[in-house]
Amino acid sequence: MKTTPEHNKRVAEMKFFSVWPHYVTKIEKKGRTIEELYQVIEWLTGFNEKKTQKLIDEKVTFKTFFERANLNPNAHLIKGVICGYRIEEIDNPLTQKARYLDKLIDELAKGRKMHKILREV
Incomplete structure (x- = not known):
C-alpha cells in the first residue's frame, strides 16, 4: 500500500516515549501486563526491558528506535490491517516496522495467546 511522504515523515519523527504510555494503557486496560509488552517488543526488536527504558529516557524517534533494532527475521509473518493500512503492502520500510x-x-x-503473537510455529 502506498503511504504518503508526509505520513512516512510523521511516523519517522514520532517520539517513542510519547507513544509508550498509550501502549501501556492499551494493554493494561485489557488485563495484559507490562512484562508481556516488553516481551513483545524484545521479540520484534531485540530490545530487552532495560534497553527499551533507555530508549524511552533518550526520547528517541521511531526512526532512531528502528535503526537501532535487530528486527526479528519472522517479522514478515505479521500480517493484517492496522491504522487503515494492510501491513504487508506498506511500501516504506520504517512505516512498515512501526x-x-x-x-x-x-x-x-x-x-x-503469546505464542501466536510471537509467530511461534
Missing part, C-alpha cells in the same frame, strides 16, 4: 509494532500490541490487547 505498524508491525502496532499490530503486535493490538494483538496483545485483544487477548491473543
Whole structure:
C-alpha cells in the first residue's frame, strides 16, 4: 500500500516515549501486563526491558528506535490491517516496522495467546 511522504515523515519523527504510555494503557486496560509488552517488543526488536527504558529516557524517534533494532527475521509473518493500512503492502520500510509494532500490541490487547503473537510455529 502506498503511504504518503508526509505520513512516512510523521511516523519517522514520532517520539517513542510519547507513544509508550498509550501502549501501556492499551494493554493494561485489557488485563495484559507490562512484562508481556516488553516481551513483545524484545521479540520484534531485540530490545530487552532495560534497553527499551533507555530508549524511552533518550526520547528517541521511531526512526532512531528502528535503526537501532535487530528486527526479528519472522517479522514478515505479521500480517493484517492496522491504522487503515494492510501491513504487508506498506511500501516504506520504517512505516512498515512501526505498524508491525502496532499490530503486535493490538494483538496483545485483544487477548491473543503469546505464542501466536510471537509467530511461534
